[in-house]
Amino acid sequence: MKVLSLMGSPRKEGNSAFASSRVIEFFKKEGYETEEFYISNMKIAGCIACEKCRKEGRCVIKDDFPGLLDKIQESDIFVITAPIYFGRVPGTVKNFIDRCYSLFDDSYKSKIKPGKRCLFITVSHAPAEAFSEEVNYLEKWFVDFMKFKSAEKIAIGKCAAPGDLEVRKEDLNKIDKACKKLAGIE
Template identity: 30%
Template sequence: MKAIGIVGSPRRNGNVDTLVQAVLDGAEEAGYQTTKYHLNDMRYSGCQACNYCKSHENCRLDDDLSGLLSAISNADAVVFGSPIYFFQFTGQFRLMVDRMYSLIDEEFKSRLSPGKKAVIVTSQGDPDPDAYDNVPREFAKALSLLGFEVIDTIKMVSGIAPDDVKGRGDLLEKAREAGRSL
């Protein structure tokens, strides 16, 4: 079984990266092989609305995201992680989500094999845990269209310094537990 983690924060070892890694650590305990992708290290374009993917099985663009889209197709579980930037997931993350349009066919049916599981990880500076509830909730709708079962959402609040999450043992354990239950 394969689980991949996707980090949409530019901060390596930041709050999202650490929490995504904690979910992957739990997944390894459950027997998964894991790989982590840092979107900020990859060079890719946004969707060009060419609709090639509606008459072919894949996105026409050939860039660093091509391999990640294949990795999503081949994974049994995916950990999607992004901080909140200006009330939304980061640009790096949102460009990837647009390109995931290629994973649905011309009838808006998922091309992915059924039974994939997902965990969503977010981090924000705001201490109010409900401040951006709509962001993971709306992303979960896209994942549901793709046939993913979202088993948990891990949300870090008051994440200002990159290592603030290290003082949140409860959240790190919740993340590991989400990974174990994949």
């Protein structure tokens, strides 16, 4: 079983990276294969609407996206952890989502392999309620549209500086609980 985590913050010691490391540690202990990528440090251009994915069956832009999509297809659990920037996930994460257009054929049938589950975690300075819609947005497009099987969602607030999340027991418990649910333990 494989877990793939994409981290949307450029801060390697930041809160969303810490959330991802907690998830990865959990699944490693459970015997899963795991991989993490700082996508904000990768080359993921915006979709250029060339529609060539319709004919070629995959995105033709030669950057880091096609390899990541292959890794998603190989994984059982797909994780995005991201900060909130101006009320939304950062631009690299949005570029990644837009490029998932290449997952669809002409009749908008998703080519995602069945049964994949997701975990979406956002971290903001403002209280969690202020941006809880963003994890719903991710669920809507990955589950309802791209046809991932299901999603666990956690909006974390009141975290600004790197290290803030590390002492937030309640939020860490939420992460652990979501991991257990995804692993079928709870």
